Each structure stands twice: as C-alpha cells, then as structure tokens.
Amino acid sequence: MTAAVAEAAPQPMVRARDVGREFAAPDGGIVRAVDRVSFDIAAGEFVAITGQSGCGKTTLLRMLLGLMPRTSGLLEASGRPVLGCEHKRAMVFQNAELLPWRSALANVELGLETKGVPSAERKRIARHYLELVGLSGAESRRPDQLSGGMRQRVGLARALAVDPDLLLMDEPFGALDAHTREGLQAELIRLHEQMNKTIVFVTHDLDEAVLLADRVFVMSPAGTLAEIVDIPIPRPRSDPELIRTTPLFTDKRYHIWQTMRRLEVESRAGAAA
C-alpha cells in the first residue's frame, strides 16, 4: 500500500520549508543570509540557483549538502532530514579543490575511501568515472599538471564516483575561460541526461543557468527565494549553440535579468529607507 501511495505522489528529492540561516554580525546584530526559503526539487531535476553575490546562494547549497547547519526550518533530502554530510549528496567545488599531492585517479578515489570501498574496487570505479568525464588518459597526472578545465572534470568525477542521489555544484565553471566553460556545460548536459542525477547548480551566469536548468531559482539580495522560473527548453539539449539563439532561451534569460534588476533596485530602496 505504501508503494502505491509513493507512486501516486512521488517523494521529492529535496523538500525545503522555511529554511533559514542567520549569522552573528561583527557589530553584534544578526545577518540573515538565507531567509525562509521553501521549495521542492523532484528526482532527476536540474535546478540552477542564481542571484547577486552575497545573496546566500552558496549558503543555501552548503545547507543542502549538510556542511552548514540551518538555523531554522525543515530540510529533507532523499526523504530524510539533512543533519550532516552523507554519501547520498556530493559537492563539486568552485575551484575543484583537488588534493595537490594526489594523482587524478587517487583524487577521484577520495569519497570511495571514506565509503569503505576496497582498494581494487576503488580504482576500478575511479577509472570508470574519469573515463566518463573524458580523462582516461590523465589518470596518473597531478592537479598541477592538469588544466583548469581538466581539474574541474576530476572534481566532477570525484563527486559522481560516490554515486550520490543529489549532486551539488558551486559555481564550478566560474573561473574557466569561455571556450572551456562551454565545453564543460555541454558535457554536463550530456551527463545529466544520461545518468538522470538530481543536480543543484549555483551560478551567477544567467546564460549558464537557462541553458542547463529545468528551473531557475532567483534569490534576492535579502536572501529570500524571489522567483522560480521554469525553463521548458526540451531535452535532450544536444546543441547548446542552437539553443542560445532560440527566442525561448533569450526570453527566459531576459526575464531573469529583469527580475534580478528589480530585486536590486528594491533592495537599494529598502536599504535607503
């Protein structure tokens, strides 16, 4: 019977209700980085979170991961409250953050070590994921011998290797040049459509948000979730260059840009008042 109920109303991968995070400000007051945010994310969905710098998007991502505790609200992932980090969720960090003394292969093994996977099995899995991100030839290279784009691919393979339900990505392509970034965006679209992982992707690049996501969450400078924009661009999105030229893409991009502009003006007015 429970199975029938679950089928009727599939559990969301992420359920957030009034999630908030407050910090103590240096002047003794309280800063609300994330203010009562509520949303559901379905399994297999690709959500992009965007907003100005300092709007709390990275804070929200860190709470989703379990790296930072929330100060209010209810947050569930895979049907269980988020109380800390778990292997069901993995993060791709802003600057890859690989261990500089380890080879690409050994870096991908990191999460498998904490998972307790035996060495031979670890190497097999790590090889598989390096191949998946197109780095089978670079197994033994150290991060200082890899380009920025390759390092970020290793970071992606490291996160995928623990086979998470939820993949969290914190502006992973922000530091890359335009050409490398576009290559990695196309690759991420392919991997998402192929593996059907749920992805939450923080970015300040609106092009990137619209191109990759099924829904874009726009956060206000005050840390609230101001608007959720559906991006009904059909999948597979196998030709990003073509998608960028469609009216649907440009409309959505312009709409989000306008929303952010409005939020910025409102927040300035609020600060002045």
Next chain:
Amino acid sequence: MSEAPMPQPPNARAAGLAAFLKRHPSVLAIGSFVLLMAIWELAGRGGNPLLTSHPSAVYAALVKQLSSGVLVNAFLQSLQPLLIGYGLAVLLGVPIGLVLGRSWVIEKSFGFYFVGLDATPLVAFLPVFILWFGLHVLVKIVIVFLFSITPIVINTWMGVKGVPKTLVEVGKSFVGSESFITRKIVLPHALPSIVVGLRLGIGRAIIAMAVAELFTALSGLGGLLLKRSEDYDTAGMFVPAFVFMAMGIIANYFLAAMERRIAPWHKATSAGNE
C-alpha cells in the same frame, strides 16, 4: 677553403665557459673553497701557532685525533644525546603541532608556551639544568630536546593552520572522519612545513649539543674542544669544531633531499630562484 674552421666570434669562448659552468655549477663552489683554503694557508703559516692555525696544521691534528681514537670516541659521545634528544623532539613535536593546529581551544590554552619557549635564550637556564640533571648524558638530552622541539612544534602547527579551509571541507563533504581528514588531508598538506621544522630543529639540536658540552666540559666533541684549548692546541680545536659543522651540513642535506622526495607537488606550486 670550405674545410677551414669557421672563425669564432670574439666572445664565443666566454659563452662556452658560461655554458660549461651552468652544467657543472659545483666547479664554482670547489674553486671558491680551494681559493679560500689557499689564502688561509698562506696567511696562517706566518702567524703564531698559539693564536692562529692553517689548513695543513688542522689536517695534521685531524689525523692525530683519528689515529688515537679520541675523535671517534668524542663523536659517539655527542651523537648519542643528539639522536635521543632530537628523536624525542620529533616524536613529541609533530603530534603536539598537529593538535595545536587542529583545536582552537588547545591552541589558545597551550600555544603560547611554545612561542615563549622558542623566544627564550635557553642557554640562560643551563646552570639550572645542570643542577637538576647532572653533567652527563641526561642534561645533554634535555637541552637538545628543549632547543629543537620548538621549531618542530611551531612549523607543524603553522603548516596545519595553513591548510586551506576548503580542502578540509572537501573531506567533510565526503563524510571523512576527523582522523581521516587529519591523516589524508591535513598531514600531507602540512608536510613541507613540517620538514622545514625538522631542518630547523636539527640545526638547533647541534647548537644545543655544542653549548651543553662546552658548559659541562666533560665529554663529547665539545669536551674535546675544551681539552685542546687547555693544551693551547689551536689546530686541534678546529677539528671538533669542523665536525660540528659537517654534522649540520650533512643533516641539512638529507632533510632537504627528503623534502624534495616527500613533496614533489610543492616545488611545482612554489616559485624557485630562476
């Protein structure tokens, strides 16, 4: 005509020499050393043997001290407290530095003792140590230990503090335990800094041993040095002094080689002197 050698441009010989030296830079060091020894030999020969010496006299003294066995005996007497004191400093200093770097409470509670100890001229406490620990091996071990533990603790501690917060978060995000993060992320990242501490530590340990032996004046290379001085044997005094120097150079060389082997990625990320 075409068989004739090409005329060399005027500075080709200079360029050839520069290229040779670039390939064999040790020629420069050896040349400088030979020159210095020659100057010392010439300048020292004319002087009063009570006040000065020169390389050939020092060499003769070395041969004498070696054949009589006093040098080897003194060396072994010095080496034992050096290795024990320094070994203890490494065994305790690295874990202490790790804990200081990882725990804020412990850092604030105990960190300042090591900073203070490092700034203390421990030589001033030598008479007290002699009072407590006698004139033999034990006092030497204590002094070597106290001199060499602070750079090891402080460099390990600073190395741990220098581990980027984001790398520790990577460990946490992949559900690494505190022990996993310490062993697999913090320790390897701090290793180059720890090895610097070990190098500074061995230098301090050798100084400490020399100071302790000169103070206690009974045994070891320092004791031998004082005995030679009481006999007005200036050339003989240079022999244990040079052994101290050689010990420092050799220890430093091995730790530098160890650093290169242990942290090859570190060289790639830090700038050289090119």
